[in-house]
Amino acid sequence: MSSPPDTDDLVRRAREGSPRAVARLISLVEDAAPSLREVMAALAPHTGNAWVLGLTGSPGVGKSTTTSALVKVLRGRDLRVGVLAVDPSSPFSGGALLGDRIRMQDHALDPEVYIRSMATRGHLGGLSWATPQALRVLDASGCDVVIVETVGVGQSEVEVAGAADTTVVLLAPGMGDGIQAAKAGILEIGDVFVVNKADRDGADVTARDIRSMLSLGERREAGDWRAPVVKCVATAAEGLDDVMEALDKHRSWLGEEGRLTERRRRRAAAEVEAIAVTALRERMGDVRAGQGLDELAARVVSGEIDPYTAADQLVDAVS
């Protein structure tokens, strides 16, 4: 059974770089379409080439401007670039450009840049499941670098960063940024910290705060990565060389001693586990629909069996 357009054809066209085919595939991810399984199987042999850059930070720090500036630098190296803007809170379906995506218009006519917003609200399995799949689509479609930008804050930042090879935490001058970062748990996830809007008062203070908070938790073992803190003014394209240098260094570091493979392996393990748990839950749903779970529950209520024994039987039923 194949649905129009045919999956193989869609994957083939996406691999040739067709933006429409890529868009269609990411929509399938957003919709958690049943054909995803087939799509992912077809994409698998063509993945693993893209460098995935995560970019995260609180609202107003200049994520879109910085992404746009980084895209420019990467295009200067003649690299094919994908941008995935993940908005965990938005109910709007993908494809549509978000308001601040407009700043990305610099690259709108460049066929070697693919920009896409993705809404993940309501996605079965949530953000942590949709993002790696969308990344796999962009990876297989020939992007050399994919930038994943989160619009959300807090837990979603951490989750999206978890999908990246190199995570950039973007900050801006302002009181309490260091504390905020520590609270949000982003100190742990940042491989490179960038203080944007460095022409404003307080940029040095912010950079120093982050450095000192990082040094508190720093590992002292040889070979460990020490997250650098660099400054830039994305709107004026100032300091971008420093940012890219820090990113390149991290990429080189990742390439040594099998670190990149290890990091990706851990990510894949979490993804596989999430899919497996969902599959088992679905089977339990089938058991529920088939009255199996209801019967077990009725026996628990009557005191005939305890919940653990009932759970054992439920596990047996789905196994």
Added chain:
Amino acid sequence: MSSPPDTDDLVRRAREGSPRAVARLISLVEDAAPSLREVMAALAPHTGNAWVLGLTGSPGVGKSTTTSALVKVLRGRDLRVGVLAVDPSSPFSGGALLGDRIRMQDHALDPEVYIRSMATRGHLGGLSWATPQALRVLDASGCDVVIVETVGVGQSEVEVAGAADTTVVLLAPGMGDGIQAAKAGILEIGDVFVVNKADRDGADVTARDIRSMLSLGERREAGDWRAPVVKCVATAAEGLDDVMEALDKHRSWLGEEGRLTERRRRRAAAEVEAIAVTALRERMGDVRAGQGLDELAARVVSGEIDPYTAADQLVDAVS
């Protein structure tokens, strides 16, 4: 293998009403002890007798005072009463009385009243799992009524209410209470709404607001329960008869047409499902420890297989 004190002995003494045995069993629930399975199996035949009353509301509405007043009324009927105060945010272990539990001292010397605070932070499976187990302990120990009081707010209120036969939502006069209630989702969970501190200004407005918000979502089918809104002043024991009348009516309604059994069956089904999912996750953890998941993840990273195929194999491995 049996641990001292022996489970059977502990269960026997709890059933005889020993407060120390009950305390020990609830501590096992808090700690998610491995022996819980054995405990629950031993308790199962002795459960299903207690009427579980959930009491929830924002901080400051007078939950402890109202609980204490209700205990007094129930003791007047010569019923054995258990009180379980669930604090989802507290890191403090159970047994210790929380600050505002002091007001419950009225009943501290009554052997027919068992009062217990339970911390659920860090409990594997969380609140939704620990609460029904603790209720089962109190139920089997001969309580005729168990009042579950939540100290927390928001989602935890909804979860605790989900464990009750009859849920009381407690309110106090004050602006925006109706809106707050709607936001927190407690309009849906309340079987009886009680406006406490009814001697204060605004009590009538609060009661009217709740009534009108309830009427918006009201089901019109014959036999459906219409949640009443009653007023009381718990500190002065005023209006308690009205509250009890509303609670008794709901209990009678539950007793008709198998509604109580149906409600408990739904709850048991959710509990059994949660235990089963946790068991399967643990097996996946074993697979992970045994390198099975790591190997699958490595094959995903290399593009040899896709995550769905890997998940299928993981499911097979734990089945």
